[in-house]
Amino acid sequence: MSAPLLEIDDLRVHFSTDEGVVRAVDGVSLEIAEGEMLGIVGESGSGKSVASLTVLGLTRAANAEITGQISFEGQDLTAMDDEGLRRIRGNGIAMIFQDPLSALHPFYRVGNQLVEAIQVHRDVGDADARARAVELLELVGIPDPGRRMGEYPHELSGGMRQRVMIAMALTNDPRLLIADEPTTALDVTTQAQILRLIERLRRELGMAVIMITHDLGVIAEVADRVMVMYAGEAVEAGTLEQIFYDPQHPYTWGLLGSLTRVDQPRLARLAQIAGQPPSLINPPGGCHFRDRCPHEFAKCTEHPDLERRGGDAGHRDRCWLAPDRKREARVIASTGAIGLEAAKEPAS
Amino acid sequence: MSSLAESGPVPAGAGVGAEGPILVVERLVKHFPIKAGILIDRQIGAVRAVDDVSFSVDRGETLGLVGESGCGKSTLARSILQLIAPTSGSVRFEGREVAGLGRRAARELRADMQMVFQDPYASLNPRKRIAQIIGDPMLLHGIVERGEVKAVVQDLLETVGLNPEHYNRFPHEFSGGQRQRIGIARALGLRPKLIIADEPVSALDVSIQAQIINLLEDLQEEYRLTYVFVAHDLSVVRHVADRIAVMYLGKIVEIGPAEAVYDTPIHPYTEALLSAVPIPDPRANAARRQIVLEGDVPSPADPPAGCRFHTRCPRATDVCSTGEPLLIDHGGGHHAACHHPLDRA
Numbered sequence: 001m002s003a004p005l006l007e008i009d010d011l012r013v014h015f016s017t018d019e020g021v022v023r024a025v026d027g028v029s030l031e032i033a034e035g036e037m038l039g040i041v042g043e044s045g046s047g048k049s050v051a052s053l054t055v056l057g058l059t060r061a062a063n064a065e066i067t068g069q070i071s072f073e074g075q076d077l078t079a080m081d082d083e084g085l086r087r088i089r090g091n092g093i094a095m096i097f098q099d100p101l102s103a104l105h106p107f108y109r110v111g112n113q114l115v116e117a118i119q120v121h122r123d124v125g126d127a128d129a130r131a132r133a134v135e136l137l138e139l140v141g142i143p144d145p146g147r148r149m150g151e152y153p154h155e156l157s158g159g160m161r162q163r164v165m166i167a168m169a170l171t172n173d174p175r176l177l178i179a180d181e182p183t184t185a186l187d188v189t190t191q192a193q194i195l196r197l198i199e200r201l202r203r204e205l206g207m208a209v210i211m212i213t214h215d216l217g218v219i220a221e222v223a224d225r226v227m228v229m230y231a232g233e234a235v236e237a238g239t240l241e242q243i244f245y246d247p248q249h250p251y252t253w254g255l256l257g258s259l260t261r262v263d264q265p266r267l268a269r270l271a272q273i274a275g276q277p278p279s280l281i282n283p284p285g286g287c288h289f290r291d292r293c294p295h296e297f298a299k300c301t302e303h304p305d306l307e308r309r310g311g312d313a314g315h316r317d318r319c320w321l322a323p324d325r326k327r328e329a330r331v332i333a334s335t336g337a338i339g340l341e342a343a344k345e346p347a348s
Numbered sequence: 349m350s351s352l353a354e355s356g357p358v359p360a361g362a363g364v365g366a367e368g369p370i371l372v373v374e375r376l377v378k379h380f381p382i383k384a385g386i387l388i389d390r391q392i393g394a395v396r397a398v399d400d401v402s403f404s405v406d407r408g409e410t411l412g413l414v415g416e417s418g419c420g421k422s423t424l425a426r427s428i429l430q431l432i433a434p435t436s437g438s439v440r441f442e443g444r445e446v447a448g449l450g451r452r453a454a455r456e457l458r459a460d461m462q463m464v465f466q467d468p469y470a471s472l473n474p475r476k477r478i479a480q481i482i483g484d485p486m487l488l489h490g491i492v493e494r495g496e497v498k499a500v501v502q503d504l505l506e507t508v509g510l511n512p513e514h515y516n517r518f519p520h521e522f523s524g525g526q527r528q529r530i531g532i533a534r535a536l537g538l539r540p541k542l543i544i545a546d547e548p549v550s551a552l553d554v555s556i557q558a559q560i561i562n563l564l565e566d567l568q569e570e571y572r573l574t575y576v577f578v579a580h581d582l583s584v585v586r587h588v589a590d591r592i593a594v595m596y597l598g599k600i601v602e603i604g605p606a607e608a609v610y611d612t613p614i615h616p617y618t619e620a621l622l623s624a625v626p627i628p629d630p631r632a633n634a635a636r637r638q639i640v641l642e643g644d645v646p647s648p649a650d651p652p653a654g655c656r657f658h659t660r661c662p663r664a665t666d667v668c669s670t671g672e673p674l675l676i677d678h679g680g681g682h683h684a685a686c687h688h689p690l691d692r693a
């Protein structure tokens with residue numbers, strides 16, 4: 001396999017605040033290859049946004065301590081100056097933010113915002129930039145793009161706005177698109193449109209995508225590989241098949257077991273994870289999931305690394321349980337809602 | 349097949365409760381006027397948020413109310429509880445007409461019909477302690493004496509899985525899931541028969557969602573509660589509901605027993621909506637056929653003529669843009685409003 005497009009090694013982002021040090025990201029390692037779609041899933045506050053913003057240098061601040069390596073096409077982004085990062089943002093990596101309204105200026109016409117974004121990074125005249133803008137709106141499936149250019153963000157529906165955001169992100173032909181919850185604010189039918197769009201663009205433009213979401217359904221639809229985050233850490237990472245049909249971490253089991261499914265009748269009762277995520281100011285020592293984990297044992301007071309344990313090659317997790325224990329325990333942990341039963345048979 | 353005539357039968361329950369419906373909603377309409385004019389307010393139109401909706405709910409059952417943002421779910425919920433005055437139509441609770449009741453009588457009835465809200469942050473008064481938030485409505489309705497309120501509140505906290513010692517805390521000292529439990533405890537305190545829960549878990553993380561769903565189900569069993577469960581998440585609704593009503597632009601387009609609606613939808617909108625929901629199982633996801641609807645939902649201020657769905661419907665023909673389809677019984681209490689119902693082989 002060729003060198004990954006983006007490689008993150010043991011990233012940590014700690015913010016000092018009045019209440020103490022917030023360990024927002026506390027050990028994230030990942031790789032993403034050209035054209036690949038990586039899903040990052042985790043609950044609110046688990047550090048998904050901070051981790052992805054940090055890739056673009058957008059969390060740099062006086063109160064932020066950032067350690068670890070982020071290398072993109074062989075360049076180390078953590079060591080790069082702001083000017084260099086700006087160039088990367090213009091030319092290699094683009095991001096779609098969680099809140100589409102905040103990223104579009106309310107008082108400027110959509111077309112002008114696009115033209116400006118194009119001209120920031122490209123030395124092109126107005127006419128060419130406008131033509132390119134129309135082309136981009138067309139590419140993201142906006143009907144009658146010429147007319148839409150003259151509209152203001154509030155005149156667009158949520159789905160249209162998200163398409164415009166995606167068009168903005170594409171102005172610089174990115175090699176990597178980071179999409180932070182691009183469909184969370186949308187209805188399901190619109191979400192389906194946007195997910196289709198992102199998949200099509202990935203195929204046509206050959207770009208890699210990091211898809212951040214709290215919805216395992218979205219992950220199941222689009223991702224090639226998955227990273228599960230909990231309390232600032234990657235607790236499990238593997239292929240889509242590995243995470244869904246051979247999950248190794250009790251938190252992942254809990255997530256999968258607590259899901260409802262639209263294609264299956266109700267089960268007697270949902271498996272639930274007791275308690276709440278820990279504070280990131282003083283996370284429990286040892287395994288961060290320890291005080292919610294039904295399988296906790298003596299070893300769990302030590303902090304587990306993210307490494308290959310019971311899973312197949314390329315599948316890593318942070319849980320001390322022995323592989324056989326995991327196989328037994330996870331079937332009980334899930335009510336059978338998810339494909340854990342299927343996991344007993346070899347993947348087809 | 350019988351068509352739903354002007355005063356025809358109201359789509360009824362699956363017979364979960366033998367005593368018949370606890371709630372009957374008939375031809376309910378809520379239009380919000382759109383005004384213009386500087387000196388004199390002129391009404392230039394109306395948002396037809398709820399437009400001629402009829403259904404009933406049996407005692408002890410859970411009716412799931414689904415549909416996309418802006419289709420009128422919250423407006424319907426609020427009109428039932430008389431939190432907003434309906435434009436027209438009837439709401440009968442245990443046989444008594446609720447629409448147009450005086451404030452006092454409405455308040456009394458409201459104790460029997462409680463609402464749990466979507467936003468666990470906005471729905472609790474930040475300056476009140478938990479003891480007051482849960483206890484005050486009970487005192488107001490004369491359900492408890494002042495002297496026993498603390499003990500009752502602590503009981504309720506325990507029932508919803510919170511630490512009874514926390515009765516003196518403020519809302520900001522609780523997490524989202526815990527606040528939702530407080531909202532549920534407040535509703536339960538009035539000993540309601542019917543709870544209308546408007547997106548009760550939408551703002552919560554999945555692991556916390558499961559806790560609240562399990563809690564609501566336990567309480568239903570224990571107190572024989574009836575639920576109207578409003579949500580846009582069709583997977584959650586499938587898990588909790590006995591019957592499902594699907595709304596589109598202010599209308600119920602399909603209603604029936606949950607399994608029938610999910611497994612053999614009749615209305616093309618229901619089919620498309622269900623197929624858009626991602627399944628958290630990659631193999632199952634890859635194996636199914638997804639229908640992706642084009643375009644956006646039209647404005648409820650100017651809904652399309654005929655069938656409101658015809659502008660996006662893959663099955664639409666000429667008749668769909670002229671004649672409004674009636675909500676028709678397709679057997680087994682499964683009703684749908686469509687000129688070209690899907691085959692149910």
Ligand SMILES: Nc1ncnc2c1ncn2[C@@H]1O[C@H](COP(=O)(O)OP(=O)(O)OP(=O)(O)O)[C@@H](O)[C@H]1O
Nearest residue numbers: 015017022024043044045046047048049050051280
């Ligand atoms: N600038 C900052 N200073 C201090 N704490 C911060 C800062 N930015 C984020 N945090 C904290 O870091 C943690 C992780 O936040 P982050 O936004 O990455 O979560 P997330 O996984 O994206 O959650 P969500 O799903 O809600 O978007 C949170 O506890 C948040 O409050």
Ligand SMILES: Nc1ncnc2c1ncn2[C@@H]1O[C@H](COP(=O)(O)OP(=O)(O)OP(=O)(O)O)[C@@H](O)[C@H]1O
Nearest residue numbers: 380395397416417418419420421422423424580648
């Ligand atoms: N007080 C109001 N004045 C005017 N229009 C209103 C008012 N309340 C709601 N509406 C409109 O009525 C329609 C239905 O709104 P409603 O809140 O009932 O939808 P909903 O199905 O609950 O949506 P969501 O899933 O977003 O909560 C929308 O077009 C909304 O903008």
Ligand code: SF4
Nearest residue numbers: 655658661668686687
């Ligand atoms: S009536 Fe026509 S437009 Fe409406 S849902 Fe049925 S087929 Fe589609």
Ligand SMILES: [Mg+2]
Nearest residue numbers: 048049050098
């Ligand atoms: Mg985030």
Ligand SMILES: [Mg+2]
Nearest residue numbers: 421422423546
């Ligand atoms: Mg609503």
